[in-house]
Amino acid sequence: MTEPHVRVRDLRKSYGAFTALDGISFDIERGETFALLGPNGAGKSTTIEILEGYRDRTGGEATVLGVDPQHGGLAWKSRIGIVLQSSGESGNVSVQEQLAYFAKIYPQHRDVDEVIAAVGLTDKAKTRIKQLSGGQRRRVDVALGIIGKPEMLFLDEPTTGFDPEARREFWELIRGLKRDGTTILLTTHYLDEAAQLSDRAGVIAGGKLIDIGRIDEIGGQEARVPLVRWRDPSGLHEERTTEPAAVVARLFASEKGEPRDLEVVRPSLEDIYLDLVGQYEKDNA
Amino acid sequence: MNAISLGIDRARYETKIYFRQGDTIFFTFLFPIVMLSIFSVAFSAAGNFGTDAHGHGGISAAAFYVPGMIAAGILLSGVQNLAVDIANERGDGTLKRLSGTPLPVLSYFIGKIGQVLVTSILQIALLLLVAHFAFGVALPTSGQKWGTFVWVYLLGITTSAVIGIALSRVPRTGRSATAVIIPIVLVLQFISGVYLQFSQLPVWLQNVASVFPLKWMAQGMRYVFLPDGFKTVEQGGVWNLGLIAIVLGIWLVAGLIAARFTFRWIRKDA
Known part of the structure; x- marks a missing residue:
């Protein structure tokens, strides 16, 4: 078993009296895609920024590619890729110029034109970044994050502002990176995105990791029990059952026919x- | 070595962006040339500066203002340009992005200083061309004067650049950068003999100005571009090149130390 690419133990962060992270632990294995989910203010961005080296932790341990991000030097930075949550650079350079410049900073880099094609900006390559739409600028951010052939890629809400088609293209891009063996940590508000892309996910609320597991395990067996819904003269009914077919058959028999608005979810x-x-939130109210 | 070649790449990238920003081109790059033109035209009817008792001799308004405008250009290209530029880059996320890449801080500094050098050499060349060909200002002919020009210029521009980097920490946000930096630079220009004749300022104000580098850059440039007789109105009646080198050198070292110890890519936990 090789060492995990990300190792977090009892990670804590407070700002004055406010506790943003209250002891979270997880690993991300080499080549794995891991999603951090949680409401706004839950601690997702604090976690990812600590791992990127942008914030110092208050307690606990963290390593990324075997290095403490608080002391990550240039060699470490050349092995990671970061897509920040927002960027507002004045953008007086073209997409092509910007990527060609950033490619020079990294000891190894991907081909500039290939990266531009991968993010779907080939026909905007000569356009100044400030003239791009929000979604297109976001794709430039992603391109800058991967130009240096990172072993470990951080994506902080990468598809905010994308239209559905752009989001699907982006997913393809990420799957390609994953096939190349890139380890990915993703935060997102879109649960379908996490389900599409990630091997495992962790759910953060109130600075605590409240669940972690494979996408098909999150929430436990109980949470996945199907739901049968139907309507009768007294209103809408729901029944949680591990045997939905039996429930539907019983309804069919007792209602003497097709139940109205029947759904198995x-x-x-x-x-x-x-x-x-x-x-x-109910438990901690 | 790698940090230096990355710095040269950065300087090329920065210089390209510099000339794409309309506002910096006007307020930093063309400003001294515009001011020289205004003063030359405005005072052209007032006769020559530095005439003898009979109103003869002396030099034109344009010739009189050239040294001050060169000194102002050095200050603007270094201090104003860099302090505002870096504060903006901190505000808009450029520095945050760079801090996540393997770009060394030294390369970033080399990039900024390289951009300042290229743009300010072009600025001064343009200023001298305009002064000479549009306003008929005679330029020095002795190699010794040009030698002094080169060292005062290089010392002045490097000092201004490091002060600019250090001052970029002062504005709390990118938006407030121009509001914080421009008044400082403007006041210095008024008290240091750029717009107003230095010898006519009250002595206490001259002494205040003497603490700051601009006064000395302007004095060095007056030595280069004005006739030698103008030294009688300088402080102590001498050009005092030695003191120019000492004061600028002190500011250079202080600026380097301040830039080195205060520069951070990002304000952590801001």
Whole structure:
């Protein structure tokens, strides 16, 4: 077993009296894609920024590629790629010029034109960045994050502002990086994105990791029990059951025919996530 | 070595961006040339500066203002340009992005100083061309004067650049950068003999100005570009090149120390 690319133990961060991270622990294995999910202000960005070296932790341990990010030198920085949550640079350079310049900073880099093509900006290559739309600028951010052939890529809400088609293209790009063996840490508000891309996910709420596991394990068995919904004269009914077919058959027999608005629903990651966070907030109210 | 070649790449990139920003081109690059033109035209009817008792001799307004405008150009290209530019880059996320890459801080500094050198040499060349060809200002002919020009210029521009880097920490946000930096630079220009004749300022104000580098850059440039007889109105009646070198040297070292110890890519935990 090789050492995990990210190792976090009892990570803590406070700002004065406010505790942003209250002891979280997880590993990300080499080549794995890991998603951090959680409501705004839960501590996702604090976690990712500590791992990127932008913030100093108050307690606990963290290593990225075997190095403490608080003391990550230039050699370490050349092995990681960072896509920040926002950027507002004046953008008086073209997409091509910007990537060609950043490529020079890294000891190894990808081909500039290939990266521009991978983020779908080939026909905007000669356009100044300030003239691009928000979604296009975001793609430049992603391109800058991967130009240096990172072994470890951080993506902080990378697809905010993308249209659905751009989001799907972006997913393809990330799958390609994953096939090349890049380890990825992703934060996102889009649960379908986490389900599409990541091998495992952690859910953060109130600075604590409230669940962690493979995407098909999050929330536990209980949370995945299907739901049968139907309508009768007294209103809408729901029944959680591990045997939905039997419930439907019983309804069919007792209702003497087709039940109205019948649905069998398997909770999506989004339903499970909302349950988890809702439960956490209720317990800590 | 790698940090130096990355610095040269950065200087090339920065210089390209510099000339794409309309506001810096006007307020930093063309400003001294515009001011020289205004003063030359405004005072052209007032007769020559430094005439003898009978109103003969002396030099034109344009010739009189050239040294001050060169000194102002050095200050603007170094201090104003860099302090505002770096504060903006801190505000808009450029520095945060760079701090996540393997770009050494030294290369970033080399890039900024390289951009300042290239743009300010072009600025002064343009200023001298305008002064000579549009306003008929005679330029020095002796190699010794040009030698002095070179060292005062290089010492002045390097000092201004490091002071600019150090001052970039002062504005709290990128937006407030121009509001914080421009008044400092403007006041210095008024008290250091750029717009107003230094010898006519009250002595106490001359003494205040003598603490800051601009007064000395302007004095060095007056030595280069004005007739030798003008030294009688300098402090103590001498050009005092030695003191120019000493004061600028002290500011250079102080600026380097301040830049080295205060520069951070980002304010952690801001």
